[in-house]
Amino acid sequence: MTPFGHKLREIRADRNLTLKEMAKGLGVSSAYLSSVEHGHRGQPSRRFVHRVCQYLNIIWDDAEELEELAIRSDPKVSVNTAGLTPKATYLANCLAEKITDLSDEQIEAMMRIINVDFNNGSDRNKTTE
Known part of the structure; x- marks a missing residue:
């Protein structure tokens, strides 16, 4: 879903x-x-x-x-890591490989790290006017 x-x-x-x-x-x-x-x-x-x-x-x-x-609801996401560091490409590939094995708690922890809030459908880094 x-x-x-x-x-x-x-x-x-x-x-x-x-x-x-x-x-x-x-x-x-x-x-x-x-x-x-x-x-x-x-x-x-x-x-x-x-x-x-x-x-x-x-x-x-x-x-x-x-x-x-x-x-944020594209069920077939692709990540273009061209021009990023090798570590970024490695991370993107590892996430793609492992995401089906992650628990909700692990996903929520990762979302806190990248500062997004699923419950509010927003990026917490955005500024409001």
Whole structure:
């Protein structure tokens, strides 16, 4: 499941919407919405995220959070380490190899190291205006 799919499913459940109801409201099939929620589709488009926000009447910070989660929801990530140090390339390859064996606690520890917050869908290094 992708971060966007997880959040979308959470919102749908909180609002007591069935998959079928929400899919109809978004103008997509239930199968498509299910595949988005489960991470079987690629990264959702900005247009789809916008439609979700309109349908669910999500605005401001919550809409920004969904957009950020959509950006971070590509289930087939590739990392270009060209021009980086050999250690960076080695790390990227080790992470790709080992990520399926990491526990949630280990992943959370790594996320703290790189200063990102999954629960807020944000990079803690970003400055707000």
